[in-house]
Amino acid sequence: MRLPVYLDHNATTPCDPGVLEAMLPYFAENFGNAASRHHTLGWMAEDAVAEAREEVAQLIGADPAEIIFTSGATEADNLAIKGIFEEHFPGKGHIITAATEHNAVLDTCRHLQQKGARVTVLPVGGDGLVDPAGLEAAIAPDTVLIALMYANNETGVLQPMREISALAQKRGVLLFSDAVQAVGKIPLNVRDTGIDLMAFTAHKMYGPKGVGALYIRRRGQPVSLRAQMDGGGHERKLRSGTLNVPGIVGFGKAAALAAERMEQDALHAAVLRDRLEDALLQLSGTAVNGNREQRLPHVTNISFGGVEGEELLTLLNNNDIALSSGSACSSATTTPSHVLKAMGLDDVLAYASLRFSLGRSNTEEQISYTLRRIDEAVTALRNP
Incomplete structure (x- = not known):
């Protein structure tokens, strides 16, 4: 069995060999700048x-034409939220989000509060x-944007996006979604x-790090927003700067592979996840956090x-199992997960929670090994 057992695919995924192969020529052979319009390498x-x-579209x-390439999802989050706010403020300056959003969204909203935004x-x-009725009640005449993630990075919970979008359209409010964990x-x-x-x-779907995208609707009345980088x-x-051609090529290839393998990957991961989950729930004092149907x-x-x-x-990671307790973007902090706290868990239980996120390379043998190690570790910690 290959170690470590990697169960942290929500943090990042390994680059697919086909993605790497597609990217390599654009580092040394076809190294042109995509904005160079006067020679073959640029073309x-x-x-x-x-x-x-x-492929991404x-x-x-x-x-x-609705795809804007960025350096990643954090930049895309900032471009969307700040760009919409700046385009419509001061006429409309109210943003609605949720307590379980990624910090890339929550911190951006907090930043805009200093600029005059009203944030719910x-x-x-x-x-x-999220309760759709509560969302609708929060919409006001000055509401310009609803920012809700498609799938939570810590629990995998899927928000009812169709119902939410229907509410947004009915009230004439734009809907932005951080869909990092869902796409692909x-x-x-x-x-x-x-x-x-x-x-x-890209890097959440077996593509390279350092490249992301923002979808901006152009159908009907196109969405307009302010650029956050000039050049x-x-x-x-909307996003000045030399394009990361190798990364974008890898993103495209990863998207194409995801489209081909999505059903197969989902079934493979779900079978292993359910086996892992069912076995862990046999341990006393364990519980799944989040909706088990919509995830x-x-x-x-x-x-x-x-x-x-x-x-x-520490016990598990020192024994060749790669796991996390939540978002990789905040794993250096010592505070309990704001996601789990928002769901009603106290500090003690939030600290005692682990996220398991599986992927293409995981095997039945790895799950057996993981279950054995967790059982040993939990027993040792409960009976020092």
Whole structure:
């Protein structure tokens, strides 16, 4: 069995060999700048970016012109939220989000509060879901944007996006979704769902780090927003800067592979996840955090009562199991998960929770090994 057993795919995924193969020529051979319009190397780079834009757009049911490449989802989150706010403020300056959002969204909203924005942070139920009735009640005449993630990075819980988009459209409010964990993992069509803006990234779907995208609806009345980076006018003047051609090519290839393998990957991960989850729930004091029906197929978040989570992680990670207690972007902090706290868990139980996120390379043998090690570790910590 290959070690370590990697169960942290929500943090990042390994680059698919086919993705790496597609990228390599654009580092040394076809190294042109996609904005160089006067020679062959530039044209080749421009064509490669155009093909990748098509592949990324197809994955989410968008038009290629609706895809803006960024350095990742955090930049896309910032571009969407700040860009919409600045385009419509001071006439409309109210933003609605939720307590379980990623910090890339919550911190951006906090920043805009200093600029005059009014921000409503919706609570969630114990299952991690936003109440649509509560959302509708929060919409005001000055509401410009609803920012709700498609799938939670810590629990895998899926928000009712179609119902939410229907409310947004009825009230004339734009809907933005951080869909980092959903895109490439489950079928997602922006036209069917009614999302106006959506952020996602390559490295969560077996692509390279350092490249992401923002979908901006152009159908009907196109969504307008302010650029956050000025320069050469790249990406429809919304994101200036030399394009990361190798990364974009890899993003395109990862998107194409995700479209081909999505059903197979989801079934494979769900079978292993369910086996892992069912076995862990046999341990006393364990519980799944979040809705078990409306969630991603490869994720489970489990609390281990009577166990200190960091101690459990240390024992497991020192024995070749790669896990996390939540978002990789905040794993250096010592505070309990704001997601689990928002769902009603106290500090002790939030600290005692681990996120398991599975992927293509995981095997039955690895799950057996993981279950054996967790049982040993929990027993040792509960009976020192």
